Amino acid sequence: MDSIEKLFRDLPSPAADRAALERNGTWDLAHFSRALTSFRPSQSSDPDREFFVKWTRSFLETQDFATLRSELGRLALDKAQIPDDGSAKSRQLKYHAWISQGRKDEEYPFKDEEISEGKPVGLLTGGHAFLPDKLTNPKTCANCAKPNTEAACGGCLVVLDSHVVMKTAYCSKGCQTQHWQEHKLQCLGRRKVCRAVSLIYDLFVMFQKKAWIDKQVASITEKQGITNIIHDQPDEWAFQGKPFVRCFPSGIAPSEEHALAVLFDSECQQLLCTCQGLVKLLLLPLCKTLQEVEIMPRNAYRPTCDMRHDTAHNTMYNQHVVLCATLKSGEQMAIDIAGAQFGWRETVAPWGVWISHRVAGKPCPQPFGHAQQCMQMLYPFAAPQFVQASESQRSSLAQKMQVAVQNKMKEHKAPSAHELYKLDDVAFASCRSAMLSGAEKALDNGLRELHESKVGLCYIDARGQWQATASKEQAEALKRVWLTDEDVKTAKDKGRDLRLIYQLRCKNQGTRQKFKAAGLNMP
Structure with missing residues (x-):
């Protein structure tokens, strides 16, 4: 037997995969790892052999399970046709193509022989963008x-x-x-929670658009029902000294829905970490309990796929985090601020209805504050310097936004969430408008101050790693090294290597003295 066919036979079957999700709420990583460890590429003549050699090696080094499965889905979707030959390979490719395109119940590829994820429910125009x-x-x-x-x-x-x-x-x-x-x-309770969620959603959208981070998006395209996020050459950004935190380039999105999908791609935990204060201020007072719930998504309308470094990172293979709010009435509500990354339109819905259609397997509840606690524990040890610097800047901007929101609430004689949601429709609309305007002004002023400080600008150090400037002195020392837009255009027109230009500029003796004085370790 060809070793790639054996590999696919050794992987969890679709039924076993589903069983693992229902049991643990996560993929069966151990099963995948055993199959890949026993893979012998020399015993294969499969035309996709090099793909599996590359990604098996990558997985065994990184244990990056989600990316491996995303790439399997990409391989499947790139094929003109997956053979219907009954092989383990064809079955697994069909399965991963199905997941990558949204794990839609009605499109399950093995209906005749295995139980599907759920019973297909009649959908209106717009498909899975809305709950049935x-x-x-x-x-x-x-x-x-x-x-x-x-x-x-x-x-x-x-x-x-x-x-x-x-x-x-x-x-x-x-x-x-x-x-x-x-x-x-x-x-x-429903009226209040809907007011709260609409406010949090609008504020978080504004925050994401104003304080976009670490994505050099060149274009946003839709293909095969997937929103693909295409990036520039990664280091080009660093050679130009671009700020890590900046405004989102809305003009490159084909529609507002595509823009929102990219804004929220893998950002569900940011609301619960960087902007947790908004949730505490505007939602928590309405709840008996509030939980963060990790789920595997199902029935996505149009999932996102980040193509950074020409590698697929499809959001269908990642855990998604939503809030489960138990209201004073005892009713439970699903609050999904970042659902646009799956093409989902509702931000609030009854919990039982929501999980019955949006969740694959077992939901995994965590106490409110879990995501922020994990971030605070892991970031100092695991996150690169530029990520820590960027998140610190975003946290500062989020705090400025929250203060502005609270000030506007006080001005409108509604200093707490309870008093805010007691306002009649006209008074609430007036207060809401003031809160959003105040938040926007605070973010604009904060971003301007941030950029004037010259802190948080990207550069590449002597080890070839991205770093963020820590002071205006460092930015001044790098000013003659960074390339302008015109420099980049000219270099590309002439076929010159941007890295060599950058490194050559770093060798200037006067510039190196400035590097030393500013505490920079440059090539």
């Missing part, structure tokens, strides 16, 4: 259980682009009146 109408649009009266009702409580009805997200159905005004005392706590 059957799950979110009840037709049974909440008071008398009469079927086929169309009326709803206007206080907690949530409709997004003609799609019902949340609804309490009634057959008549009389039934609604009779049910009010029972429904009141739920209705008011």
Whole structure:
């Protein structure tokens, strides 16, 4: 047997893969590792042999499970056709192509022989961008259980682009009146949490657009139902001394939905780390309990794939973190601020409905604050210097934004979340507008101060590693080394190597004296 066919036979089958998710909420890393460790590439004549040699070696060195599986999905999707020959290889490629394109229930490739992820539910226009109408649009009266009702409580009805997200159905005004005392706590809780989530979402979108970090995005394209994030040559950014924290280049996205997908790509934990203060201020007071829940995504409408270094990093293979809020009424809500990376449109929905359609396997709850605690423990030891510097700058900007938001709440006589959400619609809209304007001004001023400080500019040191400037003195010492946009264009037109130009500029004796004085270790 060809060793690549044996490798695919040794990998977890789709059914075993699903069983691991249902048991642990994560992939079966140990099973994958055993299969790859026993792989013998010399015993293969498979046309994809070099691919497997490369990625087996990479996995055994890094244990980067998500990237390996993303690359398997990419290999599958790059093929004109996957042979339907019953081989283990063809089955695994079909399986990974399916996951990479969103793990949609109705597209499961082995329906006839294995149990699918879930029973396909009728979808409206827009596919999995919205939860299925059957799950979110009840037709049974909440008071008398009469079927086929169309009326709803206007206080907690949530409709997004003609799609019902949340609804309490009634057959008549009389039934609604009779049910009010029972429904009141739920209705008011829903209204408040929807206000809170809409505020947090708009503030986090603004923050991401103003304080974008560490992605040299050259273009955003959609192919085979996947939003691909294409990058410039990585070091080109460093040769020019670009700031790590800067505004998001919205103009390169084909639509606002694609822009949001890229803004939120692998950023779900940033809300819970860098911007956790907003959640504490605006949402936590409404909750009996608040949990961070790690899930494996399912039924994505249009997942993202970051193609940094020409390597696929598909978001379908990563854990996604959402909030599970238990309200004072006892009702549980899913809050998914960063769901746009999967093409999902709702930011809040009933918990049971949400997990029944969006989650593969077992959800893994953690206490609120878990993500921030992990980041604070790991970053000082595991994160490169430029990442730590950038996150410190973003945390400072987030704090400025939060202070501005709190000041506007006080100005509008609503210093707490409870008082804010008690405001009538007109007063709340006025306060909300002021909060967003204040946040935007604070971010603009903070970003301007940041760039004027010359701290956090990218450069490459003597070891060939990215670093961030720590002072204005360092930036001044590097000023004559960094290339301008015109320098880059000219060099490319003439076929010159940007790295050699950068290194040559570093050799100037006067410049090297400035490096030493500024504490820079340069090539």
